[in-house]
Structures are given as structure tokens and as C-alpha cells.
Amino acid sequence: xxxxxxxxxxxxxxxxxxxxxxxxxxxxxxxxxxxxxxxxxxxxxxxxxxxxxxxxxxxxxxxxxxxxxxxxxxxxxxxxxxxxxxxxxxxxxxxxxxxxxxxxxxxxxxxxxxxxxxxxxxxxxxxxxxxxxxxxxxxxxxxxxxxxxxxxxxxxxxxxxxxxxxxxxxxxxxxxxxxxxxxxxxxxxxxxxxxxxxxxxxxxxxxxxxxxxxxxxxxxxxxxxxxxxxxxxxxxxxxxxxxxxxxxxxxxxxxxxxxxxxxxxxxxxxxxxxxxxxxxxxxxxxxxxxxxxxxxxxxxxxxxxxxxxxxxxxxxxxxxxxxxxxxxxxxxxxxxxxxxxxxxxxxxxxxxxxxxxxxxxxxxxxxxxxxxxxxxxxxxxxxxxxxxxxxxxxxxxxxxxxxxxxxxxxxxxxxxxxxxxxxxxxxxxxxxxxxxxxxx
Ligand SMILES: NC(=O)c1ccc[n+]([C@@H]2O[C@H](COP(=O)([O-])OP(=O)(O)OC[C@H]3O[C@@H](n4cnc5c(N)ncnc54)[C@H](O)[C@@H]3O)[C@@H](O)[C@H]2O)c1
Numbered sequence: 001x002x003x004x005x006x007x008x009x010x011x012x013x014x015x016x017x018x019x020x021x022x023x024x025x026x027x028x029x030x031x032x033x034x035x036x037x038x039x040x041x042x043x044x045x046x047x048x049x050x051x052x053x054x055x056x057x058x059x060x061x062x063x064x065x066x067x068x069x070x071x072x073x074x075x076x077x078x079x080x081x082x083x084x085x086x087x088x089x090x091x092x093x094x095x096x097x098x099x100x101x102x103x104x105x106x107x108x109x110x111x112x113x114x115x116x117x118x119x120x121x122x123x124x125x126x127x128x129x130x131x132x133x134x135x136x137x138x139x140x141x142x143x144x145x146x147x148x149x150x151x152x153x154x155x156x157x158x159x160x161x162x163x164x165x166x167x168x169x170x171x172x173x174x175x176x177x178x179x180x181x182x183x184x185x186x187x188x189x190x191x192x193x194x195x196x197x198x199x200x201x202x203x204x205x206x207x208x209x210x211x212x213x214x215x216x217x218x219x220x221x222x223x224x225x226x227x228x229x230x231x232x233x234x235x236x237x238x239x240x241x242x243x244x245x246x247x248x249x250x251x252x253x254x255x256x257x258x259x260x261x262x263x264x265x266x267x268x269x270x271x272x273x274x275x276x277x278x279x280x281x282x283x284x285x286x287x288x289x290x291x292x293x294x295x296x297x298x299x300x301x302x303x304x305x306x307x308x309x310x311x312x313x314x315x316x317x318x319x320x321x322x323x324x325x326x327x328x329x330x331x332x333x334x335x336x337x338x339x340x341x342x343x344x345x346x347x348x349x350x351x352x353x354x355x356x357x358x359x360x361x362x363x364x365x366x367x368x369x370x371x372x373x374x375x376x377x378x379x380x381x382x383x384x385x386x387x388x389x390x391x392x393x394x395x396x397x398x399x400x401x402x403x404x405x406x407x408x409x410x411x412x413x414x415x416x417x418x419x420x421x422x423x424x425x426x427x428x429x430x431x432x433x434x435x436x437x438x439x440x
């Protein structure tokens with residue numbers, strides 16, 4: 001019996017066990033064998049932050065840091081050791097972590113094409129999963145991951161951390177309480193000053209990288225100089241563009257605030273419009289999509305990857321419109337306006353904090369990982385279970401599908417499936433490298 005199963009056994013053994021598991025925080029904090037043991041997979045940038053975050057949590061031990069690029073392992077080991085006082089082991093192949101019965105959960109921060117396939121393998125191996133956003137590379141994979149979660153019964157949390165931020169939760173509560181009346185529309189945006197990535201050259205795979213395992217489920221290509229790390233985001237074989245890279249966060253807040261599930265219609269305009277003919281960035285640096293819902297509500301997203309000018313404030317945010325006012329949300333603050341556009345309240349960091357009840361979670365928020373760990377320990381529910389995360393990811397995927405197919409996409413509002421549009425429907429799933437297609 002591994003640590004977590006032992007705890008579940010204690011919990012389900014009777015009322016006394018339940019009280020023990022739910023009530024006594026120290027029980028889990030004091031004994032190292034009661035920690036959730038995790039492997040963090042893909043530890044360059046986001047993964048290293050997450051490794052630090054998980055290792056700093058009293059409910060967790062990071063046993064492995066895993067990466068197919070050996071250059072990043074030592075510094076991740078150092079970071080984790082500093083945070084938890086114990087060295088994690090280094091691994092190249094995540095399947096070794098899945099085979100270790102001590103591992104209770106995996107944290108996935110690889111490129112997007114690996115998210116759902118790796119999460120599915122982890123579920124099959126009996127592990128809980130924290131998967132970075134987007135939870136899938138394409139809608140079919142998202143649905144498969146939800147089916148796998150149901151079949152294998154472990155927890156899957158998506159890394160849209162605003163769901164665990166106190167400030168966002170407080171704002172949503174106020175919207176539900178009617179502070180802006182009936183919330184019916186949201187404008188979301190993202191702006192950054194990304195440089196061009198040049199034209200990649202085919203080069204020999206560096207000896208520090210396992211390119212085959214990096215590619216995994218994606219059809220094989222020769223190694224090129226401008227793909228790894230990070231710039232894979234802008235190539236459809238691995239990435240999902242700025243839409244899934246960043247809209248995922250704000251579109252998710254909008255969908256949460258407006259209480260929506262699946263849309264009826266999606267349109268998009270956009271392209272590689274800044275550095276025209278200057279590199280091989282295949283996604284869009286400028287994009288604008290609009291999403292309609294049967295509830296008579298709408299969400300728009302504007303992404304400007306290569307232009308930092310933004311009169312709406314911050315590089316990213318959400319404006320939520322209600323029939324009695326509006327809210328302007330900038331990650332760690334929000335401002336409320338009445339129906340005459342008069343400011344009635346400011347809450348959060350950098351504001352006058354006119355609400356004394358506010359508790360702000362600064363930065364990107366470590367409470368999302370804490371929520372995942374305590375959910376595994378049976379103390380609370382996940383703030384972003386994958387079936388919910390998928391709905392927000394799907395909206396951003398449909399924005400890309402509308403753009404890539406050059407069509408208006410109409411959807412079944414019961415599940416978001418595309419209606420009567422073969423060009424768009426082709427993009428619902430992807431081609432896999434032979435032998436790597438995820439199965440549950
Ligand atoms: N929630 C957030 O706020 C947030 C912020 C940043 C990034 N992210 C997400 O995190 C993910 C990673 O982004 P990044 O910027 O760190 O990318 P990155 O390219 O810098 O790092 C990805 C790492 O994964 C490794 N990798 C690739 N295939 C692997 C495999 N099979 N096994 C083990 N390691 C593998 C790569 O070698 C690399 O070190 C993305 O999906 C991104 O969307 C989320």
C-alpha cells in the first residue's frame with residue numbers, strides 16, 4: 001500500500017478515521033511518510049517554479065525532477081533541495097517515475113503536445129495529476145483525458161491558478177451576489193513584446209537532449225535550432241499559439257464569472273502580422289476572437305504577442321460587463337463601476353484597497369498546488385478539476401480552429417462539438433506518431 005492508499009484506507013475505515021484525516025493537519029505535516037510524493041516533469045521554466053512550489057509545501061515531497069534535457073536537472077535538484085531539505089533524484093524518462101509505487105502524483109509542465117498523453121499514462125499508472133494549462137493540445141485529447149480521469153478515478157487539476165487566487169474568488173463571489181447585475185459579456189486581452197524567432201536551421205540533435213522522447217506523441221520532424229526550449233509554442237505540431245498559452249487564463253476567468261459551459265458560435269481574425277516574413281513563427285501574433293453562448297452572453301479575447309501598448313492596463317486582464325455596472329480585473333486587483341461608469345470600489349494589490357475584507361494572494365499564487373495536495377489528502381475539493389478546465393481550454397481551441405479553418409464555427413451547446421463544418425472538424429484532433437496515440 002503506498003502512502004496515499006494507506007491514508008485513504010485510514011479515512012474510509014470509519015468515522016474516527018475520517019475525523020482524523022480531515023481534522024488533524026499535523027498528522028500529515030509531521031510524519032514524512034504522510035506527504036504526497038510527486039515527480040515534476042519538464043523542469044526548465046514553469047516546471048522549475050512548480051518544483052519549488054510543491055517542494056515548499058509541508059504536505060509534499062518532490063522525489064523526482066524529470067527532463068529530457070539534462071542541462072536543466074542540476075539546478076532543479078538544487079532548488080528542490082533548498083525548499084524541502086532533501087535532494088530529489090534526476091530522471092530523463094517519466095515512465096520510470098510512473099513505475100515507482102511511492103509516487104502518488106505527477107506535475108506536468110512539458111510542452112503542450114505531451115500534456116494529455118502524459119496525464120493519461122499517469123492516470124493508468126494510478127497517479128494523481130497536476131497538468132499545466134492547456135490540459136490538451138486539441139479538443140479530442142481533452143475529452144479523452146476526462147474519460148481517463150473518470151475511468152481511473154484519480155484527481156486531475158489543471159494549472160489555471162487564478163481559480164485558487166483569493167482575489168479572483170472574491171470577485172466572482174461579488175459578481176454572483178449581483179454587484180454588477182446580470183453579467184452578460186466579457187472582454188479579455190493579452191499583450192507582450194515578443195521578439196521574432198528567426199528561421200530555424202536543421203541541426204544535429206545536441207547530446208544533452210533526447211529529441212525522440214521530447215517529441216513523444218507528435219509526428220517526427222528533424223531537429224531545428226529555434227524550437228526548444230519555449231518557441232515550440234508557435235508551431236502547431238507541439239504548441240497551441242498565444243491563445244492557449246495565455247488566453248486560457250483570462251477566458252477561464254470570464255467563463256467562470258459569466259457562469260458558462262459550451263458555446264454556440266466562434267469567429268476569429270488574426271495572423272502573423274507584426275514580423276511579416278521575418279521568421280517561421282506559424283501561429284498568430286495578432287488575434288481577436290469572439291465567442292457566443294445560448295444564454296445571451298459573449299466573451300472576446302484579443303492577443304497582441306508582439307506589441308506591449310495596452311490602454312486597458314496590465315499586459316492582461318478581463319472586463320466583465322453587467323446590466324448594472326462593470327468590473328475591470330487585472331490578475332491581482334479589480335475595480336467595480338456602477339451603471340453610470342462611476343468607480344464604486346477598488347480591491348487588491350496596487351489599489352487603495354477600499355474593501356477591508358480583501359485577502360490578496362500575490363503573484364501567480366502557490367495556493368493552487370496547495371489545493372491539489374490537500375484534495376489528494378481528502379480535505380477539500382479541487383479548484384480546477386480537468387472537466388472544468390477543459391471547457392475553458394476548448395473555447396480557446398475553438399478560437400484557433402475558427403482562425404485556422406477560416407470559417408465561422410457553430411457548436412452544439414451541450415458539449416462544444418463543431419456542427420456541420422468538415423474543415424473545422426478536421427482540427428478537432430491531431431495526427432500522432434505511429435505507436436504513440438493515447439488510449440485509455
Ligand atoms: N500556469 C502558468 O501560469 C504557466 C506559466 C508558464 C508556463 N505554463 C505552461 O507550462 C508548460 C511549460 O512551459 P515552459 O515555458 O516551461 O516551456 P519550456 O520549453 O521552457 O520547458 C518545457 C520543458 O519540458 C521538457 N520536456 C519536453 N518533453 C519532455 C518529456 N517527454 N519528459 C520530460 N521533460 C520534457 C523540455 O526539455 C523543457 O525543459 C507549457 O505547457 C505552458 O503552457 C504555465
